[in-house]
Amino acid sequence: MWWAFSKGAVIFKRDDSFNNSPVKRLIFSPPPTPNGDLHLGHISGPYLAADILKRHLLQKGENALYITGSDENQSYVELKARQMQISPKVIANQFSESIQSVLKQYNSAPDFFYRPLYDKEYTKYVIDFFKKLFSSSALKTKISKQPYCEECNLWLFEAHMSGICPHCTSPCGGGSCETCGLPNDCIGLINSFCKYCKTKPVLKETKQIYLPLQSYSKQLKKYLESINLSPRLRGLVRDVLDKGLPDLPITHNAHWGLAAPFDGFENQKLCSWCEMAPGYLFALHKITSKNNGLRNFMNDPKAKITLFFGFDNAYFYTIIMPALFLAYNHSVKLPTEMIYNEFYLFDNLKFSKSRSHVVLAKDIVKKASSDVIRYYLSATRPEFERTQFSYSHFIELINVDLIDGLSSWICDLSSRITLDFDGVCPDGGEWTVEHEEFIRYLQRFLQEATQAYEPKFFSLANIVSLLRELLVRTKKLSLSRKYLSNNNSINKLEYQTSLVLELTSLKYYAIVCSPIMPEFSEKLFKALGISMRFGWDRNVRLMAKGTKIKNLSNCIFTPINIDVFELSDKKDTQYEK
Incomplete structure (x- = not known):
């Protein structure tokens, strides 16, 4: 039997026009919050997975690009800054640079990494997005009572407060529960308290800008049923939609973030979670501008968007972001795939700065090659x-x-x-x-x-x-x-x-x-x-x-000895959330 193949070992080269061909796949992972260094829990979730998917798609000859950025206007940045008594901008800048460095060390640097604090074009894009929503009457003003700390003279929401989830009774922050994924309006938190002084807040009347999510319930249901979701994501979105969608606060009484571009609300800031939607459109616009433009990508039925995120953020990516896109422009291409991950634990507990229970990504990569860590994190990915x-x-x-x-x-x-x-x-x-x-x-x-x-x-x-x-x-x-x-x-x-x-x-x-x-x-x-x-x-x-x-x-690996991992690695305290 004659069976030798003269080209058997050759991997065919892609077409020379590949780099100039239109983008067919954009891969997004959530912009990490720059309030600390990345730990292995972060790397094991969306960031490594997004890079690996992009590499595989490139193997198949598909022009895929990976995008993420830094969530620099997030309330957790302000929380860290208040705790350390330094400027939020210093915190955001320090850890945004560290995050980019770590992603590069793990060979998982994105094709485009946006920095909101240092990109005027980004700010204009986000502001224009919400101005259009407001002028189209998609947004409304609403007077309500919100938690307020009299000791700290501070409105409490998201990172600034804690309590017990009214749905699953797990410890919970304002806005949503990391454990069950269900949203809360901050008022409904059980035994809520201020993160800074630990006192119980009072309810104080205020006026904010909202998006009535329930108006998009039918469209969201149709969209979410049209894409492939994991069983847990399907269960979450059905539960949320069945309960009825709340009004989504677009602005907060806050000291940190992008200033609200609405008359009478100049002292308020845009909700950082809502900011992510136009942030993604901005990144998409920037990265497709060299490849026949955003419009061609949006109109191309073969073009796809894949979104990675952790389950603790599932409500924001399955409900809030699509709703904002639907309110903004029905021609916006929604994610075609959503891939989530659960929590990655360290010796049976969540990674936690407060308990000195963390493995920083930048530390372990000094003791083992990035390939070795990538392999292990792939094998144990949650x-x-x-x-x-x-x-x-x-x-x-x-x-x-x-x-x-x-x-x-x-x-x-x-x-x-x-x-x-x-x-x-x-x-x-x-x-x-x-x-x-x-x-x-x-x-x-x-x-x-x-x-x-x-x-x-x-x-x-x-x-x-x-x-x-x-x-x-x-x-x-x-x-x-x-x-x-x-x-x-x-x-x-x-x-x-x-x-x-x-x-x-x-x-x-x-x-x-x-x-x-x-x-x-x-x-x-x-x-x-x-x-x-x-x-x-x-x-x-x-x-x-x-x-x-x-x-x-x-082409071999060297054995790893536990002695190379010093006890001090287990006690690093750079990151909390």
């Missing part, structure tokens, strides 16, 4: 339930999967290729039933990996599980060398076939893990003679005979 990080489990999983499993196989394969075939991929030989089954398995592996990366099925945990199984199956195949080691010609031909299949398996390991471990996979591509790191096959193609395998033994 996709549908809470998962957790622990130092012992991190070290155990990495040593088992990437050292004892992957690296030992690569070293063994490198040795055999060098000794038996002078570092060159051999020609194919005799096929056996084991070989036939393995090639069918590789095809199934590729199909399942393709599905696991698709936004509607997106699961990094499944990708890691597939990679683990690929290692087990391939190692089982490699054992054949022990029984085919003599000079019998048929044995040698069977052994050659096994070697080709092993190299093919390693090629697909590199391709599938590339979005998760980009630095490792790039080394592996070079060692295997693969010309492009961007590429995704629909069908398995065998490694070509004569392919030179170079420096394969250098």
Whole structure:
């Protein structure tokens, strides 16, 4: 049987016009609040996942871009500034720069990162957005009673107050509950108190600008039923819509944020959560301006928007943002996919500054490579339930999967290729039933990996599980060398076939893990003679005979020892929320 393929090892290069082609996918993750450094809980959620999806889409030849920014007008920035008795702008600037640095260290820097405090165009875009809503009568003024702290002379909302959720009785801040995801009007919080002086607030009358969300209930229901949502998100939006939507405050009596652009409300600030909607449109406008413009993207039925967020923000992204877009302009393209994550815990507890219970992303990346951390966070990503990080489990999983499993196989394969075939991929030989089954398995592996990366099925945990199984199956195949080691010609031909299949398996390991471990996979591509790191096959193609395998033994990971993680890492107190 003649079965060698001359181009088997080649990943086809994308069209040269790719970089000038229209954007077909925009990926958004929530702008992190710059009131502290990013911890592993943040990285494990939307930020790493968004980067990995973008990398996979690029592999498939899709022009995808990833966008996020800094939520610099958020009330939590003011909270941190008041606690530290320094300017909110200093806090926002310090941690916005730190956030960008950490994302870069994890090879997950976005294509566009916006900074509201330093972008006049951003401010104008947001202000114009709300002016249009107001002039179209989508917004209304309303007098109501709101929590007020007489001790601090401060209106309480969002970050400035705490209490018990009236829906699930969990500890809760103003606006929404991180645990159950349901909104609250701040007044309804049980046993509410001021975050600064801990006293109980009084109710004081005030006038604010609101968006009547209930007016968009039918449109929201139709939209949300048209897209693929996870079971928990479906349950949340149905519950919220069934209860009836509240009026959404567009302005707050606050000292920090963008000034409200409405006559008579100059002393109020725009709600930072509402600001995110025009903020996303601004980013979308900026990043598509070089690719045939925003209008073409909005009118393109093939263009898609994928949105990542944590469940604690689900109400804002499933209800508030779409409602604001519907009120603004019905031609605005709404997200086509929403991918959420649950909380990532640290030794069974939420990451918390106040309890000195945190693992800062910038600290652990000094002790382990970004690829290693990306792999672990993918394996333990809290996709549908809470998962957790622990130092012992991190070290155990990495040593088992990437050292004892992957690296030992690569070293063994490198040795055999060098000794038996002078570092060159051999020609194919005799096929056996084991070989036939393995090639069918590789095809199934590729199909399942393709599905696991698709936004509607997106699961990094499944990708890691597939990679683990690929290692087990391939190692089982490699054992054949022990029984085919003599000079019998048929044995040698069977052994050659096994070697080709092993190299093919390693090629697909590199391709599938590339979005998760980009630095490792790039080394592996070079060692295997693969010309492009961007590429995704629909069908398995065998490694070509004569392919030179170079420096394969250098594509390994080093063992991790728990001694490299000092106790001080567990006591860093930079981040609270």
